[in-house]
Amino acid sequence: MLPVVTPAFASGGPAKDLSIPIISADNPGHWGGHEYHGSFKRLPPVQLDGGETYVEGVVKSKKIKGEIPMDAVNRTWHEEDPVRETSYNQYNQSWEQAPATVWSDAPATEIQMAPQNLVMPGLVVPTVPVVKIKSVHNDKEIAFLLTWYDATKSETETMEDKFSDAIAIMFPVKDGAEPSFMMGDDENPVNIVYWKAAWERDLEFGYQDVRDAYPNYNYDMYPEVIPAIGQTIDTPIRRYNEGQRQYLTALKLRNISRVDPERLTAVEELNAVGFGTLTRQAQNNSVGHGVRRFGYWSVVIKRPLNTGDVQDAVLKPGSKTMMAIAAWDGFNKNDGAGGNRGPRKNYSNGGWVPLEIE
């Protein structure tokens, strides 16, 4: 890490190390004023979403009444407070004053993650060592809150060498079946819900294009642009008509996993029957929303218990099924071939985790 001299006007204290630490379970670092040791239980900010009761080896979906909001954290408490967001210490005194959320009483499960190295390319060391998961349902909808630590915010895919942070949860499609946790198998398909930070940014700021990644970029003219109707090289691609979209083949072909200027939510639903078979569903029933606080991503993924879609897993109240998790750190370049994406991921160690729906 390179020491960076703090400007004289800032504090006059010793030089600060402003470079970004690479953190793993074996290499605890510090961020936002607290030590990070690869476990939530040893951290002060475990109360990001209120109180905390841990259960081991099982995800329990708690039954609640009323609507399930998409906010991962209670925004009324510390919203719009950029100074405090960056410093845990200023909050140290007030954790217990945090107002309760729907997540407060839901039991948490800490899932240890393993590097995917069963099929190449993979990872050598885990880049997301642990993910905390909570679940609630209200007999109609079920929601999962996934929280994990990531020192770097990676939310652009609009540059050649940049990848996005992401997380996914997986269920067996058939009731009672036990597919291979490695993306399912021929007889037993799996249902995956995938959240990505880049989509969160697309939703917040509009579909991210070349000009967003490179603000000073200039280009003479694109052939698909029609100046006669007032278009310029900065005309967003969502304004393109079908003819213009032919110049962006994937857009014309509606490869909305990658290029979706009309995106409505930051998750997509997929199915798989083994390695290399991941396929987007035609009908998306899930919604997702993620926020970042104190270096943590907190992502809520919500879907109807019974979506009515035969490609989705049916989750019934009072039943037991199972789920698995995968997580990606888009920044991590652990072997020179780019950040985490695709099979370069972390998965819930041991594969399936039992899911008990109250």
Added chain:
Amino acid sequence: MARVRNWQLGREMDYPYEENRPARQVCMLFDLNKCIACQSCTMACKTTWTAGKGQETIFWNNVESKPYGFYPLAWDVKVLALLGEQAQPWEGNVYKGTTIFEDLGMNQRIKGYLPDEMDYAHPNLGEDECLKILDGEGDYIKGPTHKNWGFFFPRICNHCTFPGCLAACPRKAIYKRQEDGIVLIDQSRCRGYRECVAACPYKKSFYNDTVRISEKCISCYPKVEAGLMTQCTTQCIGKIRLFGFRTTDYDKLTKKQVRENNPFDFLVHVRKLALPIYPQFGTEPNNMYIPPVHVNPDFLSQVFGPGVENSIKQYRNAGKDKELLAALLLFGATERICDTFKLEGNETVGYDPQGKEIIRVPLTEPVYIRQVKNLKTGAFLTNNS
């Protein structure tokens, strides 16, 4: 990993999939002695296929000034470094080093690197470094001191027999067409992992920033299906390229059962004049280059493998070698794909797959002596009188 037979290496090698050669294989021949780096091919490709939004840094065809011009930056020296610090060893025509599919690290599927975004920012950076004798004085590149030599290196996707991009794609979104060996990325299946960008040793798979997926040369397949050569071939004003189909069956190649009247088989397998680009990468590239005769032979051997000496010797003698000249004169002579050719007296005749004559080129151009002056009008017809 399966074992596959790679004729360019003279041995078997590892590859993630079984050997599956297409019925016929698109192939492009380049005469590097004639390239002047006018970039007509680059612009022909760019305006035809990659002028849209997000394709600003995508050059399916580019021309580099070797030895120090690259696109993306330092692509070939970086891949060579991945194969080992020492020069790749050849014993005769057998490659003794490792390919990008062999001697892998613990989490690797293929040896490769993902270029930095800035590697795409300066096409052909370093092109001027070969214009004078490199002596370390004020040179941008600090390297070995050597006399000045250079050549222009046009490159497109090699539509390899064992593509690195295809092998690397975790989603099997890349496929090689059985009917003509063209390698394509399924634009509706790609999820933009960029494993192909990292894996392709020639760095001919590109990431589109706007649609966030990878795109690569499609070998102008709508033209090829109509029996025409690609845009970069037909727009080449130096007539350095020839595009068509080559025999790809391994047994036929090794038993010399190639078609001698096919210009590609003739130049590649019979005369061995056209050589593969970086055969040591192990992908069995299908673009073949006639090496430039004036360039440092050590450098040429590194790029084109063994056989450079034989190729240069023949090329220098081409003026007296009518059969060779007949094949070389087909370059840039027609837009139609030439299946066979024949030397007829002082003319070379090209035929399409149906055996119909499509082109007739004289080996020696007839000489016409033009009048100095138009006798009727008195206007001078030459500019040196």
